[in-house]
Amino acid sequence: TARDILTDKAIENAMVIHAAFGGSTNLLLHLPAIAHAAGCHIPDVRDWSRINKEVPRLVSVLPIGPVNYPTVFAFMAGGVPEVMLHLRRLGLLHEDALTVTGATLGENLDWWEHSERRAILRKRLEEVDGLSPDEVIFTPDEARRRGIGSTVTFPTGNIAPEGSVVKSTAIDPSVIDADKVFRHTGKVKTFTSEKAAIAALKEHGRIVAGDIMIVMGGGPKGTGMEETYQLTSALKHLPFGKHVSLITDARFSGVSTGACFGHVGPEALAGGPIGKLRDGDVVEIVVDTEKLEGSLNFIGTEEEPLSYEEGARVLASRSMQEGVEPDADLPDDTRLWAALQEVSGGTWRGNVYDVERILA
Known part of the structure; x- marks a missing residue:
C-alpha cells in the first residue's frame, strides 16, 4: 500500500535529494504535508x-549554477x-526503502547504474550538446574541488523563532x-x-542600499501564502x-535570488514577531554560507540597542503593526483553510489540517 512506500525513510530520502539538487524552497511546504498525510514524522x-x-550539492543548473545549464541537461x-x-556511495540514502516499482531504492539504483537508458541519455548529451554529463552532475x-556549497540555510532568531529559509548560495558573492x-x-x-513594497521600489530614493525590507502579512492568513516573485525579481x-x-x-x-528570507514563522497574523517590527527598527542578519547557520534578530534602535533576549521581550510586548x-x-475557503492550518501547526508543519489538533 501507499503507507508501505511513504515512510520516514522515504521522506528523508526526498529531503536528501532536494539538498543535492539545490531545489526549490517550496518543498518545505509540500513534504511536511505529505509526511502528515502518511502519518510519518x-x-x-x-x-x-x-x-x-550533511548533503553536498551536486547539480549545476539554473538558477544557482555554478553554470546555469537548462534543467533538461x-x-x-x-x-x-x-x-x-x-x-548512495556517501551512505546518505536509505536504500532499503520500498519504492513504487515494488523494489527497494537500492535495487532500482542497481538497475539504473547498468541500464541501457542511462547510457543512451548520457551519450546523447555529449553528442548533441557537446557536454560531458559529469559537468552537469x-x-x-x-563538487568539493570546485567549492560548491549546499544551497539552503534556515535562520532562526527573535524575528523567526519557528524558522525561516534563504537560498544562501543565491546571495551575491560580492556582499x-x-x-x-x-x-x-x-x-x-x-x-x-x-x-506596497513594489510601489516603494518604484519610488525613486524610497528604498536604498543598506535597507532591510520587511513584508508582513504574506503568510497563509494574510494572502494564502502568496509567492513574492515580483519583489525578488525587481531587487x-x-x-x-x-x-x-x-x-x-x-x-x-x-x-528567486538575493538575500531574501521567507517562510518566517510564526506569520504576522498568527502573532509572529515579524508583524511587530516598526520602521526604523534595527535588524541584524547573519548567514554563514559554509556552515549553513544563520539568524534574524531585532536588536533595538540606533538610540537604544538591545540584546537578542531584550529584543525578543520588546517584540512580545508590542501590538501588531497597524494595517x-x-x-x-x-x-472564504482560503480564510477557513488558513485558520485551520494555524491550529494544526502552521507553515512549518506543511499548512495542513491536523484533525486531532483542531478538535483538541
Missing part, C-alpha cells in the same frame, strides 16, 4: 538544517537516479565577507503587502538590489 527546521549540512545527464548513485569530490559569512545590520522599512535587476535584504512571512519562487490584515479579496 513531520520534518521541522532542525531536520531540514541537519540534512542540508540534468535530465540528460541521468537526472534524479544519477544523483542518487553518488548519494558532479561527483562529490569534484559576502571573506570568511563566507553574509552580514547585514540596518534599519528596516516595513510593508503590509507585496504591492535582482536594480543596481543596488544586492545591498537590500528582504524578510517576509510569504514564500518565494524557486528562481496587517487579511487581503480583502481572500476567498
Whole structure:
C-alpha cells in the first residue's frame, strides 16, 4: 500500500535529494504535508538544517549554477537516479526503502547504474550538446574541488523563532565577507503587502542600499501564502538590489535570488514577531554560507540597542503593526483553510489540517 512506500525513510530520502539538487524552497511546504498525510514524522527546521549540512550539492543548473545549464541537461545527464548513485556511495540514502516499482531504492539504483537508458541519455548529451554529463552532475569530490556549497540555510532568531529559509548560495558573492559569512545590520522599512513594497521600489530614493525590507502579512492568513516573485525579481535587476535584504512571512519562487528570507514563522497574523517590527527598527542578519547557520534578530534602535533576549521581550510586548490584515479579496475557503492550518501547526508543519489538533 501507499503507507508501505511513504515512510520516514522515504521522506528523508526526498529531503536528501532536494539538498543535492539545490531545489526549490517550496518543498518545505509540500513534504511536511505529505509526511502528515502518511502519518510519518513531520520534518521541522532542525531536520531540514541537519540534512542540508550533511548533503553536498551536486547539480549545476539554473538558477544557482555554478553554470546555469537548462534543467533538461540534468535530465540528460541521468537526472534524479544519477544523483542518487553518488548519494548512495556517501551512505546518505536509505536504500532499503520500498519504492513504487515494488523494489527497494537500492535495487532500482542497481538497475539504473547498468541500464541501457542511462547510457543512451548520457551519450546523447555529449553528442548533441557537446557536454560531458559529469559537468552537469558532479561527483562529490569534484563538487568539493570546485567549492560548491549546499544551497539552503534556515535562520532562526527573535524575528523567526519557528524558522525561516534563504537560498544562501543565491546571495551575491560580492556582499559576502571573506570568511563566507553574509552580514547585514540596518534599519528596516516595513510593508503590509507585496504591492506596497513594489510601489516603494518604484519610488525613486524610497528604498536604498543598506535597507532591510520587511513584508508582513504574506503568510497563509494574510494572502494564502502568496509567492513574492515580483519583489525578488525587481531587487535582482536594480543596481543596488544586492545591498537590500528582504524578510517576509510569504514564500518565494524557486528562481528567486538575493538575500531574501521567507517562510518566517510564526506569520504576522498568527502573532509572529515579524508583524511587530516598526520602521526604523534595527535588524541584524547573519548567514554563514559554509556552515549553513544563520539568524534574524531585532536588536533595538540606533538610540537604544538591545540584546537578542531584550529584543525578543520588546517584540512580545508590542501590538501588531497597524494595517496587517487579511487581503480583502481572500476567498472564504482560503480564510477557513488558513485558520485551520494555524491550529494544526502552521507553515512549518506543511499548512495542513491536523484533525486531532483542531478538535483538541
